[in-house]
Amino acid sequence: MNRILLTVGAFVAVSGTAYAADTVRLCTGSESGNYYAAGDIIRNMAGSSVNVQVVETEGTIDNLERMLDRASDEDGACDAMIGQPDGPVYLSRTSPAKVKRIRQIASLHREYLHVLCNKESGVSDLGDLENDPAKYRIAIGDAGSGGWLVWQNLIAEDSDYGEIPVSNEGGILALSSVSAGETTCMLVPAGLKNGTVNEADANFGDTVNLVGANDVDFNDALDIKGKPLYEYAKIPGGTYPNSFNYWTKVSTITWNAGVYVNTDKFKNSKTLTAFVQAVARSANTIKAEFGK
Numbered sequence: 001m002n003r004i005l006l007t008v009g010a011f012v013a014v015s016g017t018a019y020a021a022d023t024v025r026l027c028t029g030s031e032s033g034n035y036y037a038a039g040d041i042i043r044n045m046a047g048s049s050v051n052v053q054v055v056e057t058e059g060t061i062d063n064l065e066r067m068l069d070r071a072s073d074e075d076g077a078c079d080a081m082i083g084q085p086d087g088p089v090y091l092s093r094t095s096p097a098k099v100k101r102i103r104q105i106a107s108l109h110r111e112y113l114h115v116l117c118n119k120e121s122g123v124s125d126l127g128d129l130e131n132d133p134a135k136y137r138i139a140i141g142d143a144g145s146g147g148w149l150v151w152q153n154l155i156a157e158d159s160d161y162g163e164i165p166v167s168n169e170g171g172i173l174a175l176s177s178v179s180a181g182e183t184t185c186m187l188v189p190a191g192l193k194n195g196t197v198n199e200a201d202a203n204f205g206d207t208v209n210l211v212g213a214n215d216v217d218f219n220d221a222l223d224i225k226g227k228p229l230y231e232y233a234k235i236p237g238g239t240y241p242n243s244f245n246y247w248t249k250v251s252t253i254t255w256n257a258g259v260y261v262n263t264d265k266f267k268n269s270k271t272l273t274a275f276v277q278a279v280a281r282s283a284n285t286i287k288a289e290f291g292k
Contacts, residue, residue, distance in 0.1 A: 022268070023051040024275045027063035027078035031056045034191050035082045035257065038108055038286045042259075045285075046278035050271055060087035061144035067262045068098050079265040080275065082108065084146060084189065085258050086153045088224045093156065099224055103263050106279045107256040109290035112235055113150060113213050114197045115252065117185040118178050119206075126213040129185065133163035139177060139186035141170035147187035153229070158217040171196055179207040191257075191290040192239050205243020210235070213252040230255055 026042065029035035039054035046052045055076070057063050060083035068091075070077035085104075092099045117123040121136070129136045141147035147170060155162040167174065167183055175196060177183040188196050200208050214232060221229035234249035244250070259279050266272040 022271050025053045025078045027055045027057045027066050027081040029059050034290050042282045045282040050274035060084045080261040085223050104258050104260050105276050106259040108286045111191050113253045114188040115211050117211050118181050119209050121184045127215040130160040136184040137165045139167040139169045139174035139183045142168050146189040150189050157221050179204050201240035201242045201244045210244040212250050
């Protein structure tokens with residue numbers, strides 16, 4: 001009888017804020033986005049080796065807060081997350097002590113900074129905006145969003161970008177504003193075939209351009225391991241076949257989405273080992289789905 005009670009106690013069913021010892025709550029992003037889909041792939045790959053719960057969130061900044069600031073028994077807390085690598089970099093400037101609890105366990109699919117600009121603005125690269133900041137306006141999304149996060153790190157590398165007026169619109173509202181010329185450009189950090197960029201390619205090609213992001217100052221940005229945060233790469237030709245299928249591929253900054261854990265929340269090394277294995281076995285499938 002004692003043995004049965006101990007077994008039941010060791011594996012508490014998920015209910016309210018209690019969870020099983022071999023459960024990993026993985027923060028991702030919107031249920032319609034790539035991070036959530038990647039989380040599902042990891043969950044399926046894990047099988048019975050570890051119980052991965054995929055948690056819908058508002059993105060990288062929200063993930064960091066849930067993973068680092070919420071206690072394990074708190075509602076909405078996570079043990080691990082998928083996010084942009086510039087999230088931990090931003091955190092290292094604002095709360096450096098917290099970064100010491102973050103461990104990156106894998107790199108996943110490649111993401112690109114898509115920069116969509118009004119054609120009549122004459123902007124051919126994001127770097128054009130810093131030449132006359134008062135002349136332009138850029139939509140970066142809500143505070144804490146992926147575009148907002150990239151923008152904070154670009155300002156950290158080149159303060160001139162901080163002089164450019166910003167809008168916190170995103171998605172179709174920002175795209176409509178760019179098309180109308182009320183906003184000069186918008187940022188869409190995402191994997192290939194992103195919904196907003198697809199929409200621009202299909203329906204806004206007469207007023208909106210896909211342009212580059214090639215400021216040399218971006219080279220100086222480092223991740224939490226001290227390695228280059230961004231790379232330069234060309235968006236593959238044919239990705240957006242209607243309006244943006246250029247002969248000359250658009251060059252921009254890129255990065256790989258990462259999987260991170262809060263090491264303080266993994267008291268059982270076997271649980272961490274099983275989760276790391278599941279993520280490693282999922283990485284190639286995720287890259288094949290969303291871009292290498």
